[in-house]
Structures are given as C-alpha cells and as structure tokens.
Amino acid sequence: MDASTSLETHHHPGAHGAEHEHHELGWWRKYIFSTDHKVIGIQYGLCGLVFLFFGFSLMMLMRWQLAYPGQALPVIGKLLPYIFGPGTMPDGKMAPDFYNSLGAMHGTIMIFLGIVPVAFAAFGNFVVPLQIGAPDMTFPKVNAASFWAFAVGGVIMLTSFFVPGGAAKSGWTSYTPLADIADKGPNYNVIFSGQTLWLLGFIFLITSSLLGAVNFITTIIQLRAKGLTWMRLPFFVWAQFVTAFLLLLAFPPLEAAIVMQFMDRVAATSFFLPSGLVVNGAAVSVSGGGNPLLWQHLFWFLGHPEVYVLILPAMGIVAEILANNSRKPLWGYKSLVFSVLVIGFLSFVVWAHHMWLTGMGTAVSAFFQTTTLLISIPSVIILSAFFISLWGGSIRFTVPMLFATAFLPMFGIGGLTGIPLAFNSADLYLHDTYYVIAHFHYIVAPGTIFGLFAGIYYWFPKATGRKMNDFWGKVHFWPTLICMNVIFLPMFLQGMIGMHRRWYDGGQGWTLSGDHVWGLTGFQWNTPISWAAWTMGLAQIPFIINFFWSIKHGKKVNDNPWEATTLEWTAPSPPPHGNFVTTPIAYRGPYEYSLPGRDRDFTMQNEPVEPRERVRRKTPEAVLV
Amino acid sequence: MEIPYTVSTRPDTGLWNAKVGIWLFLASEVMLFGGLFSAYIFLRLDAPPGMWPHGLLNVPVGTMNTAILILSSVTVVLAWAALKMRRYRAYWWYMLATILCGVIFLTVKLVYEWPQKFDHFGAYIKPEALGKYEQYLGNEHAAAKGLPPRLEITGHLHNRAALTDPNIKEYEVYLDPVNADPTNPAMDRPHFLYVPPTHKLAPIEKEDVERATMFLPTHSAYFASYFTITGLHGMHVLGGVLVFIYMWLPVSKKLYQRNPEHLANRVEVAGLFWHFVDLIWIFVFPLFYLL
Numbered sequence: 082m083d084a085s086t087s088l089e090t091h092h093h094p095g096a097h098g099a100e101h102e103h104h105e106l107g108w109w110r111k112y113i114f115s116t117d118h119k120v121i122g123i124q125y126g127l128c129g130l131v132f133l134f135f136g137f138s139l140m141m142l143m144r145w146q147l148a149y150p151g152q153a154l155p156v157i158g159k160l161l162p163y164i165f166g167p168g169t170m171p172d173g174k175m176a177p178d179f180y181n182s183l184g185a186m187h188g189t190i191m192i193f194l195g196i197v198p199v200a201f202a203a204f205g206n207f208v209v210p211l212q213i214g215a216p217d218m219t220f221p222k223v224n225a226a227s228f229w230a231f232a233v234g235g236v237i238m239l240t241s242f243f244v245p246g247g248a249a250k251s252g253w254t255s256y257t258p259l260a261d262i263a264d265k266g267p268n269y270n271v272i273f274s275g276q277t278l279w280l281l282g283f284i285f286l287i288t289s290s291l292l293g294a295v296n297f298i299t300t301i302i303q304l305r306a307k308g309l310t311w312m313r314l315p316f317f318v319w320a321q322f323v324t325a326f327l328l329l330l331a332f333p334p335l336e337a338a339i340v341m342q343f344m345d346r347v348a349a350t351s352f353f354l355p356s357g358l359v360v361n362g363a364a365v366s367v368s369g370g371g372n373p374l375l376w377q378h379l380f381w382f383l384g385h386p387e388v389y390v391l392i393l394p395a396m397g398i399v400a401e402i403l404a405n406n407s408r409k410p411l412w413g414y415k416s417l418v419f420s421v422l423v424i425g426f427l428s429f430v431v432w433a434h435h436m437w438l439t440g441m442g443t444a445v446s447a448f449f450q451t452t453t454l455l456i457s458i459p460s461v462i463i464l465s466a467f468f469i470s471l472w473g474g475s476i477r478f479t480v481p482m483l484f485a486t487a488f489l490p491m492f493g494i495g496g497l498t499g500i501p502l503a504f505n506s507a508d509l510y511l512h513d514t515y516y517v518i519a520h521f522h523y524i525v526a527p528g529t530i531f532g533l534f535a536g537i538y539y540w541f542p543k544a545t546g547r548k549m550n551d552f553w554g555k556v557h558f559w560p561t562l563i564c565m566n567v568i569f570l571p572m573f574l575q576g577m578i579g580m581h582r583r584w585y586d587g588g589q590g591w592t593l594s595g596d597h598v599w600g601l602t603g604f605q606w607n608t609p610i611s612w613a614a615w616t617m618g619l620a621q622i623p624f625i626i627n628f629f630w631s632i633k634h635g636k637k638v639n640d641n642p643w644e645a646t647t648l649e650w651t652a653p654s655p656p657p658h659g660n661f662v663t664t665p666i667a668y669r670g671p672y673e674y675s676l677p678g679r680d681r682d683f684t685m686q687n688e689p690v691e692p693r694e695r696v697r698r699k700t701p702e703a704v705l706v
Numbered sequence: 707m708e709i710p711y712t713v714s715t716r717p718d719t720g721l722w723n724a725k726v727g728i729w730l731f732l733a734s735e736v737m738l739f740g741g742l743f744s745a746y747i748f749l750r751l752d753a754p755p756g757m758w759p760h761g762l763l764n765v766p767v768g769t770m771n772t773a774i775l776i777l778s779s780v781t782v783v784l785a786w787a788a789l790k791m792r793r794y795r796a797y798w799w800y801m802l803a804t805i806l807c808g809v810i811f812l813t814v815k816l817v818y819e820w821p822q823k824f825d826h827f828g829a830y831i832k833p834e835a836l837g838k839y840e841q842y843l844g845n846e847h848a849a850a851k852g853l854p855p856r857l858e859i860t861g862h863l864h865n866r867a868a869l870t871d872p873n874i875k876e877y878e879v880y881l882d883p884v885n886a887d888p889t890n891p892a893m894d895r896p897h898f899l900y901v902p903p904t905h906k907l908a909p910i911e912k913e914d915v916e917r918a919t920m921f922l923p924t925h926s927a928y929f930a931s932y933f934t935i936t937g938l939h940g941m942h943v944l945g946g947v948l949v950f951i952y953m954w955l956p957v958s959k960k961l962y963q964r965n966p967e968h969l970a971n972r973v974e975v976a977g978l979f980w981h982f983v984d985l986i987w988i989f990v991f992p993l994f995y996l997l
Contacts, residue, residue: 216707219723291734299726302719303711329734337741340934348923350930352745356754368917370757370927375748379741659707 116221117658121228122207123544126537129198132235133530134621136190139183141618146175147587148611165242177585181250182242182275184583188253189279192391193286194235196525199533200394201328202231202293205321208540209297211649211656212315214306214665214687219299227292234285241278245270249279252583254384257353257376261345262360271347280343287336290328297325306648309667312418313686315647316411316671319418320397323425324390331386331429338379345371352376374439381432389428391525392492393421395532396463399485402535403467405645406482407474408682410672413466420459420466427456437505438512446505453503460496464489475675475682479643480554484535487562488528495523498573513583516576519569527565534558534624541628542642546654547635550627557624564617571606574598644683647671651687713968728975732982735942739986742935746993749927755854759928761884761896762826762860762921767819768995771811772987775943778807779984782950782977789970794962801954801973804980808947815940823921823929827863829877835914842881842908844888853894859885859910862903863920868912877910877918932994939990942983949976 115121142161145154151174154161158173169179210218218224241248245268251260255276264274271277301322305314314322341352349367353376356369404411411417433441433449467489476482498520501507511517534557542548578596580588580603588604596603641650648665649656665687673684678694715722750758785800831839836857840846843856863869864878879885884893886904912918919925923933952958953973962969 217709219709219711220727221709223727291731295727295730295734298730299723302726303716303721303723304709329730330737333734333738334741334744337738337745340742340938341745341930344923344930344934348930348933350923350934351927352749352930352934366917368919368924368926368930370749370753371930372748372752375745379745382741 114225116217116225118206118210118218118221118224119544119656119660121224122203122205124228125198125206125231126203128232128235129195129203132190133195133199136187136195137618139187139190141614142175143180143183143187144607144611144614146180146585148607150586150589165247169247178247178250180585181252182248185249185252185255185279186238186242189238189249191525192253192387193283194231194238196391196529196533197290197328197387198231200529201290201321201324201390202227204317204394204398204533204536204540205293205297205325207544208536208649209318209321210300210304211543211652211660212318212647213301213304213309214648214661214667215300215304216659216661218296219303220296223292224296227289227296230285230289230292234282234289237278237282237285241275241282244273244275244278246275248275250275254380255279255342255376256380257342257345257371257373258355258358260376261342261353262365265346274346277343277346280339280346283339284336284343287332287339290332294325294329297321298329301325306664307666309648309686312415313667313670315397316400316414316417316421317394317397319421320393320400323421324393326425327386327390327393327428331383331390334379335383338376342376374436377436377439378433381435382429384435385432386428388521388524389424391529393424395488395529395536396421396467398532398536398539399467399488401645401647402481402485402539403470404672404674405539405643406477406479406485407471408477408674409470409474410670410674411466412470412472413462414670414672416462417466420462423459424456424463427452427459431456434503434505434508437508450503450505454500457496457500457503464493464496479538480549480551480558481535481539481643483555483558484531484538487558488531488535491523491527491531491565495520495525495528498523510579511576513581514576515572515580515582518582519572519576522569522572526569527562531562534561537628539643540649541631541635542638543649543652543654543656545632545635546637547631548638548642549631549635553623553627557620557627560620561617564613564620567613568610568617571598571610575603575606578603580604641685644681646673646683646685648686651685713965713971722971724971724975725978728978732978735982739935739938739989742931742938743989743993746931746935749931753927756857757926759858759926762823762928763932763995764819764822764900765898765995766900767814768991771814772991774807774811774814775984775987778804778811779981781807782973782980786970786973786977789962789966789973792966794959797973798954801950805947805950805954808943808950812940812943812947815936820933825862826860826921827877827879827918828858828860828921828925829879829910829918830858830916831910832914832916838914839910842885842888844893847889848894851894856884856888859908861885861908864907869918869920875912877912877915879908879910880904881906881908935990936994939983939986942986946976946980946983949979 112120115124142154142157145152145158153173154170154175155173158170158175161170161173162168165179169176169182206218206224210216238248246264249255249260249263251263260276263276272281301314301318341350344350345352345354351367351369351371353373354365354367354369354371355373358365358367358369400411400417431449431453433445434453437446471486478486498516502511502517502520538549538554575588575598576582578598580591584591587607591604598606601609638654640652640654643650648667651665652661667686668689669684669686671686673686675682676684676694709723710716711721711723713722719726781800781803785797785804788794788796788800831843836843836845836855839859842859845855848854848856859879859881861882862880864880865874868874868877880903882903883897883901885908886906887893910918921929923930953969953976958969958972961972
C-alpha cells in the first residue's frame with residue numbers, strides 16, 4: 082500500500098527517543114530505502130503479493146496446456162512470444178521446454194518469492210514488533226538489507242526468463258543430475274542460463290532470509306515490552322519465532338548444496354554427477370565421483386522445514402483472528418505453544434520422506450516414517466485447539482474470520498491426506514502423482530494463502546487507519562473458496578487413478594487413463610480444473626481493487642476496530658516511527674476476551690490487573706458464585 | 707527513536723542485542739559448513755579405491771597458516787581486552803596484528819597454495835592401459851603391499867599446449883617423485899614436506915588417458931570440495947578482515963571517544979565471528995591436509 086498513508090503521522094511525539102532525533106528524512110529514505118520495520122514489512126508484502134499473482138499466472142498458462150494440449154492459446158498466446166521469446170509459444174502453442182520452465186518457476190516463485198516474503202517477512206516485520214511492544218526491530222539496517230537482498234534475488238529470478246533457453250526447467254526441486262546438465266548444449270553461457278541464474282537468485286534469497294531470521298529472533302528475545310513474559314506472547318509471535326529458527330537452520334544446508342550445484346555448472350565439478358554419466362548417448366566429460374542423492378538430501382533438509390515455514394505463520398494469523406472473532410481466549414494456549422515448538426524440532430528429522438523412491442533402504446525409511454507420523458501429533462493438537470476455540474464463542478463473521486474459519490477444514494483436508502504419503506508402502510503408488518499436488522496445495526493454497534488473506538484484512542486498519550470494504554471482501558472470499566476446492570479436490574482423484582504430476586500433455590496420451598471418475602476420465606477432469614483456476618484469477622480482482630481503493634477511501638476506523646486485546650492495537654493507526662505513544666507494559670495474557678465482571682468483552686494486555694480480579698484469578702470457584 | 711539494549715544488557719536475558727544476533731548467525735553458519743562437510747564425507751565414502759588422492763597438499767604451509775589463524779584469534783581477544791581497559795593504543799596495535807594475520811593467511815592461500823595447484827597436472831590412465839604405464843605406477847608393488855591402486859600419473863606438464871591442441875598426441879610430464887620412482891618404499895606413504903616434480907620426463911599418449919586436467923576444481927571430487935570449502939572459508943576470512951579494518955580505521959576512534967563500550971561490543975561480536983572462522987579452519991586442515 083502507499084506508504085504515505087501508513088506514515089503520515091511521522092512526527093508523533095514519541096515517548097522515547099524521538100525528541101533528540103527529529104530531522105526529516107527524504108522521500109527516498111522514508112519510503113524506499115527505509116529502515117522502519119513497518120515500511121519494510123509493507124514493501125515485502127507488496128512485492129510478495131505481486132510475485133504470488135505472477136506465479137499464479139504462470140500456472141494459469143500451464144492450465145491451458147493441460148486442458149487443451151497442443152491447441153493454440155487464444156489472444157494471449159499470440160502476445161507471449163513477444164515477451165518470453167519466439168521459441169516459447171510458437172503459433173500460440175506451448176513448447177515443452179517452456180511448459181517445464183513455467184512449472185519450475187511456478188513452484189519457486191510461489192514458495193520463495195511469494196509466500197515466505199508475505200507470511201514470514203511482511204507479517205513478521207509489520208506485526209511482531211508491534212505485538213511485543215517494541216519500537217522497531219533490533220537491527221533496522223540489517224532488516225533493510227534483508228529486503229534488498231530479497232529484491233535482488235527476485236530480479237535475478239525474473240531475468241532468467243529472458244536468457245537463451247529460458248528459465249530453470251528442472252522442477253522447483255532442481256534434482257541432479259538433470260539440473261546440473263540443463264542448458265549445457267552448444268552456446269551454453271556459464272552464467273546467463275536459466276538454471277545458473279536460479280542458483281544465483283537463491284543465494285540472495287537465502288541471504289535475505291538469514292538476515293531476517295536473525296533479526297526476528299533477536300527482536301523477540303530482546304525487545305519484548307516490560308511484563309510481556311514468554312507465556313504472555315501472542316501465539317502469532319510464537320509461530321514467527323519458531324519459523325525464524327527453521328529458516329535460520331534449514332536454509333544453510335541448501336545454500337551449501339546450491340554453492341555445489343553452482344560449482345558443477347560453472348567450474349565443471351562433479352559434486353552431483355556420478356561416474357559414467359551418459360547424456361544423449363555420449364559419455365559426459367566430467368571427473369564423476371559425485372552423488373545425485375546428496376542433492377536430494379540437502380535440498381529436502383531445507384524442503385521439509387520449509388513446509389512449516391509456509392504454514393506456521395498462517396496458523397499464527399488464524400489463531401489471532403479466531404480468538405478475536407469468537408470473543409473467547411484461545412483454547413489450550415500452552416499446548417499450542419509446546420506443539421509449535423515440537424513441530425519446529427521434528428521438522429528437521431522428517432526430510433527423507435520425500436525420497437521413499439530413491440532406494441534408501443528399509444531402516445532409513447522406517448526411521449523417517451516414524452518421525453513423519455510423530456509430527457502429525459502436534460499438528461493435530463493445533464488444529465483441534467483451534468476448532469475447540471470456536472466452541473461456545475459468540476462468533477463475529479467478519480471478512481478476516483471467514484478466511485480464518487475456511488482455513489481450518491482446508492488445512493485439515495491437506496493434513497489428513499498427507500498421512501497416506503507418510504507410509505512408504507502407500508507412497509510408492511502415490512508418489513509424483515496429482516495426489517501429492519493436491520495434498521500440498523490444500524495446505525499451502527486454501528490453507529496458508531487463506532491465512533494470509535485473513536491477515537491482510539485483519540491488520541489493514543492498523544497499517545492505514547482504514548478498513549477494507551466488507552462486501553467486496555465477501556465477494557472475494559466465496560468464489561475463491563469454491564474455486565480452490567474445484568481445482569484441488571479432483572486432483573486427488575486424478576492422482577489415485579495414477580496421473581503423473583509432470584505430464585506435458587496433461588495425461589491425454591496416457592492409455593490407461595480410461596478409468597472414469599464421476600463420469601470423466603482423468604484427463605477430462607483437467608478442463609473443469611482449468612476453468613476453476615481461471616475463474617479464481619478473476620475472483621482476485623475484487624481483492625486487488627478493494628486493497629488499493631481502501632488505502633485512501635476505506636471507512637475510517639479507530640485504533641482498535643476489531644476490539645482486540647494484543648499490544649499492536651494500543652498503538653496509533655498507522656503507527657508513527659517508533660510505534661507507541663507511551664511504551665506499553667503488559668499486565669496479562671494475550672487473549673483476555675469475555676472476562677467475567679467487565680463491562681467490555683475484551684481486556685487489553687496493557688490494562689493493569691485490578692485487586693478484585695487478582696482474588697478471582699486465584700480461586701476459579703469464585704467466578705462461578 | 708532509539709532501539710533499547712544496543713549497548714547495555716537487558717536485565718532478564720543478560721545480553722545486548724548484537725550478541726544474540728551473532729550467535730544466531732553463527733548457528734546458521736555451522737549449518738552451512740555442516741552441509742559442506744557432510745558432502746565431503748559422502749563423496750569420500752563413495753570414492754572407489756585409488757580415487758581419493760592423498761599427499762597433494764603442502765602440510766608445513768598448511769600448518770603455518772593454521773598457526774597464523776590461531777594467533778590472530780589470540781590477538782583479537784587481546785584487542786578486545788585492551789578496549790575494555792580503555793587502552794586505545796594497545797587496541798590499535800593488536801587489531802593491526804589481527805588484520806595482518808588475516809592478510810597473510812589469504813596471501814599464502816591465493817598467491818602460493820592455489821596457484822601451485824593450478825600449475826600441477828594429473829592424467830587418469832584408462833584401465834586397459836594401466837599395464838603400459840606400470841613403470842610409473844608400480845601397481846604390482848602396491849598390490850603386494852596391500853596399498854590402493856594408483857590410477858593417475860601426476861607432475862608438471864611440459865607441453866601445456868597439449869591440453870587444448872588436438873593435433874598433439876601425447877602429454878609430456880615431468881613426473882612427481884611418486885611416479886618417477888614408484889617401487890621405492892619411501893613412496894608408499896604421501897610426503898609430509900612438499901617435494902617438487904622431478905626432471906624425469908614421461909610421455910603419456912592421449913588415447914591411453916581417461917581424463918587429464920590441471921589440479922582445478924574439475925579434476926576430481928577431492929579438489930572440487932577442497933576449492934569450494936577453502937574458497938568459502940577464504941571469503942569468510944576476507945569478510946572478517948574487512949570488518950576489522952573498519953574497526954581499526956580512525957572512523958571507529960570517533961565511536962571510541964563517544965562510547966567506548968559500544969566499540970568494545972562491536973569488537974567482541976566481530977571477534978566471535980573470527981573465532982568461528984578459525985574453528986572452521988581447524989576442521990578443514992585435518993580433513994584435507996592430513997587425513
């Protein structure tokens with residue numbers, strides 16, 4: 082959003098510090114090269130949302146090829162060769178290499194340039210310091226560096242579409258040896274080839290997330306307001322705390338792998354190339370002695386914690402919104418906190434469940450199968466606690482709440498369908514089918530992305546002082562919810578009748594796909610799925626318009642429009658540089674809704690505990706009398 | 707607006723911000739080098755007999771570099787202690803010593819060790835041609851002693867043009883001592899001290915060679931991991947040196963005059979990073995030079 086509105090009260094009379102540092106920053110320093118956590122959060126959010134839409138657009142293109150393989154894409158198909166090069170869509174028909182590029186880049190962009198920046202960096206940056214009552218992050222300049230490293234990484238990734246041969250095309254996992262030798266034909270440019278740029282871009286993205294993670298953890302440890310003890314932290318802060326640890330510790334092994342693949346491509350080493358490798362009928366002239374599985378291990382050592390990086394912030398957002406809109410304390414706060422910590426720990430020891438088909442051996446499989454099933458326990462605890470939180474609440478179905486409640490069954494479907502994949506015997510059949518696509522997307526698309534939408538509608542008033550329009554919010558919500566399910570539910574069926582996830586022709590040429598599910602063959606299901614995807618694209622238009630329109634014209638609201646309890650709602654909207662008028666002190670837990678004996682149904686964290694309350698708290702029986 | 711606890715400690719954690727930050731950063735670095743070292747382990751375990759070279763690095767030079775790096779870890783602590791005692795001149799000298807140690811380390815690496823490798827040549831002989839070069843390989847002698855087979859002939863390439871010119875049919879190599887006199891029991895174990903190639907010239911026909919390169923990263927999994935890990939470590943050394951130079955320049959004296967504790971904290975944080983870089987080298991040295 083336009084930062085000018087978010088910071089128009091720049092010179093609020095700050096209670097701490099601001100008085101002796103009163104020089105005016107120029108426009109560039111204030112809105113572009115800013116070190117203010119709120120501006121950086123908004124920058125991350127806007128870039129991330131643009132990348133999300135871009136990544137989704139890549140998939141909308143692929144959906145044409147899947148539904149109508151080999152047919153010319155009307156109108157857009159004529160324009161795309163002018164953007165991506167003549168070889169990509171000859172006569173409007175998608176070339177196989179371009180299809181592969183779209184698939185690889187869809188995954189990369191959605192995860193690393195879309196969801197992580199929005200879920201972790203944007204919400205974390207904007208909300209966490211406010212929720213813990215801090216004036217900013219501990220290292221504001223490092224924070225800005227984190228954003229700019231991300232921006233450079235994003236630009237490199239986008240640039241890779243325009244180099245000869247197009248963007249990376251070996252899947253978002255970049256499995257070796259395929260990725261090692263990609264584009265290495267005649268005219269191979271050492272740096273300006275899709276896969277090499279993918280690796281370079283990643284080095285910047287990893288740097289960005291490292292700087293961000295260090296900053297987040299330090300901020301949460303060091304800058305909590307007085308009285309805000311660990312067990313008084315909002316659940317969202319806990320979720321971000323664990324997420325930051327995952328990014329901090331899981332990304333570097335991937336960075337090691339990326340450095341090695343980079344060496345393989347640029348310095349002709351053989352980290353991931355086995356001896357005796359034959360490509361196109363000719364032996365490859367490399368030293369060999371490398372190990373393709375090594376890449377998979379290092380990749381999934383990041384890859385699996387990354388899934389929790391994607392989901393935990395969304396869970397945090399949903400927790401805040403559920404408590405706020407059911408007007409009840411979050412059920413089982415301590416169980417939630419310990420569950421999220423256990424998830425964080427276990428997520429480091431489940432990675433090889435992505436590799437059942439590599440022949441690791443039964444002992445290794447048994448170990449990872451066990452840990453994978455163990456990690457479902459804390460996940461189920463979290464989801465159950467969320468459901469129970471709704472029980473007996475006086476629910477307000479605001480727009481954020483619609484998205485947050487929709488998150489619960491969607492994430493539930495995604496989680497439960499993951500259990501067959503955790504067993505290696507079942508996974509042997511389901512591996513690399515559309516079943517996996519459906520499972521993963523139920524968690525991340527209607528799961529995480531719904532959480533993100535919920536968070537945007539929820540904290541928009543804090544960032545701008547205005548609310549987004551309710552009616553258009555609902556117009557955004559319902560079609561999106563329906564389309565998500567029309568897209569991903571049939572994919573379970575497609576996967577179960579054996580359709581492979583990477584087929585360029587969408588399964589048209591697959592002779593065994595004669596199996597009918599609900600009257601359609603697996604291939605024929607592609608058509609309704611594709612139409613639902615395009616419809617969902619249209620359904621985002623109300624959101625985009627609502628978002629930008631509301632910055633200037635939304636309904637003006639007070640500092641705490643949702644009648645919430647956590648500290649960010651004690652700051653002015655939008656918060657000035659330095660955030661709080663008076664440094665907040667926390668006297669109570671984060672979710673004191675519907676406290677008996679109060680005239681309001683919410684008690685904010687900075688409201689002192691009254692003496693009579695103290696008595697009542699000690700003896701719960703007294704409440705009943 | 708001022709961020710709390712940049713210099714003073716937060717009472718309940720007992721830490722100032724950057725100290726938390728640097729330890730987190732180092733945890734991340736441990737995972738980065740952990741990934742690389744585990745790659746080293748897997749590649750080495752995978753290597754067939756005779757395919758993991760030994761004795762190609764210069765142990766005394768590596769030992770000297772190790773000592774220099776350890777010395778610099780001592781001087782950086784002394785620099786920090788001097789700041790704590792508010793003795794700026796002593797700080798200045800100790801910091802200079804630290805910077806010099808880092809520069810010497812990098813110079814030895816980049817001017818002496820790496821170029822020496824780039825100048826060294828190795829040719830892996832095809833399995834069917836091994837018998838033809840028995841006089842340079844001494845595999846019967848090795849088999850009798852239970853040593854791994856020798857598959858590569860190394861030394862100084864006399865006709866460098868042979869690497870690129872397809873019309874030249876053979877490599878002319880000034881042999882390393884091990885290939886010049888393979889049955890000598892002194893050659894059974896790698897040399898501790900560096901021994902330059904001999905003046906014995908051996909012709910190796912290209913058609914008998916499976917793969918011939920200089921000692922570049924592309925030479926083998928061994929050199930790939932050697933150059934990648936020492937390169938990344940070198941970049942860390944360079945980063946540390948640059949930070950130390952900044953802390954040593956007059957610009958930091960201004961900070962010292964304004965808030966000496968702040969500079970001391972900065973030196974402490976940079977010093978922790980420097981110790982980590984040192985620690986990584988303590989792993990690199992035995993892995994590549996000794997084992």
